[in-house]
Amino acid sequence: MDNVVIETNALTKAYKNTIAINNISLSVTRGTVVGLLGKNGAGKTTLNKLITGLIFPTHGSIKVFDTIPKGGEKRLGFLSENIALYPNLTARENLEIVFLQEGVLPKREQISQILKTVSIKDTKKKVRDFSLGMKRRLQIAMTVLANERELFIFDEPTNGLDVDGVFWLKELINNLKYQGKTILLSSHSILELEDILTDYLIFNKGRISDKGRLDKINGKVLHIEILANDIDRARAFLEKNGFLFRVDGSTMSITIQDNYKSLLKVLYEEGIFPISYYINKKSLVDKFHQFAGDNNDDK
Numbered sequence: 001m002d003n004v005v006i007e008t009n010a011l012t013k014a015y016k017n018t019i020a021i022n023n024i025s026l027s028v029t030r031g032t033v034v035g036l037l038g039k040n041g042a043g044k045t046t047l048n049k050l051i052t053g054l055i056f057p058t059h060g061s062i063k064v065f066d067t068i069p070k071g072g073e074k075r076l077g078f079l080s081e082n083i084a085l086y087p088n089l090t091a092r093e094n095l096e097i098v099f100l101q102e103g104v105l106p107k108r109e110q111i112s113q114i115l116k117t118v119s120i121k122d123t124k125k126k127v128r129d130f131s132l133g134m135k136r137r138l139q140i141a142m143t144v145l146a147n148e149r150e151l152f153i154f155d156e157p158t159n160g161l162d163v164d165g166v167f168w169l170k171e172l173i174n175n176l177k178y179q180g181k182t183i184l185l186s187s188h189s190i191l192e193l194e195d196i197l198t199d200y201l202i203f204n205k206g207r208i209s210d211k212g213r214l215d216k217i218n219g220k221v222l223h224i225e226i227l228a229n230d231i232d233r234a235r236a237f238l239e240k241n242g243f244l245f246r247v248d249g250s251t252m253s254i255t256i257q258d259n260y261k262s263l264l265k266v267l268y269e270e271g272i273f274p275i276s277y278y279i280n281k282k283s284l285v286d287k288f289h290q291f292a293g294d295n296n297d298d299k
């Protein structure tokens, strides 16, 4: 299928003492931003390496752009923890090398634009004297901006970034998404990036223990506290109209499909007046606690 960028079938990667990826079948669709969540050792980095073709499956299969990854895929950008920078060169010179490696002659103006986008001053300063955040920005620029890429794997992209840097990164990822690019994000502070994700995968000891779309879990339970003598009316109304709900004392928890305001309006029109209400906003954190399990390295 054209829209599927990554497809795995019973994908398994075993090391001597560990099954790092255990029988995973999934597909990633073009234009999505997928958060990979999991405790230390859950298998996130191993999956990233299988996608980029740095390592190969023990069993099962993986296809990226409909071919078996062997490394060197030009349409794929991998921002790993240890992406190489030349410490004795400037930011501009580092970017020029990326262009040359891709067989493209670097244009001065284009590189100036890239440096501006990642807020790095075009100075004579050597990369070895850069702060951690500046190095990370440059690595991100090298992964994203210097090339015509369609799929990005970001492993711990926020490392070294300050609050402004994280904000900037989110804008960058959103822009990539709007251009129809596909992004896989693994981060220990993934909850910081929750608002830019479209989908999530939770890993637990090499398996996917939960997955889904963010818009399916965000703010979908409306808790309403209703006067005790209204509860029966509210219950009858909700039952009649096919709502899913639970009653606990004077609180009703109603699972809503769309706009909670329209439900509140209907309740008012029925003469059912809530004393208070709130939307269940916790989402990915809850999922993480429910599905991430123990560390895979705790053995």
Ligand SMILES: Nc1ncnc2c1ncn2[C@@H]1O[C@H](COP(=O)(O)OP(=O)(O)OP(=O)(O)O)[C@@H](O)[C@H]1O
Residues within 6 Å of the ligand: 015, 016, 017, 018, 019, 020, 038, 039, 040, 041, 042, 043, 044, 045, 046, 047, 296, 297
């Ligand atoms: N080269 C290797 N040899 C042996 N075991 C390995 C190797 N690489 C990874 N593992 C093991 O595979 C499991 C998954 O590791 P992986 O690095 O994929 O986890 P992760 O989810 O990325 O963890 P973290 O959040 O700590 O980066 C761990 O138990 C790890 O110790």
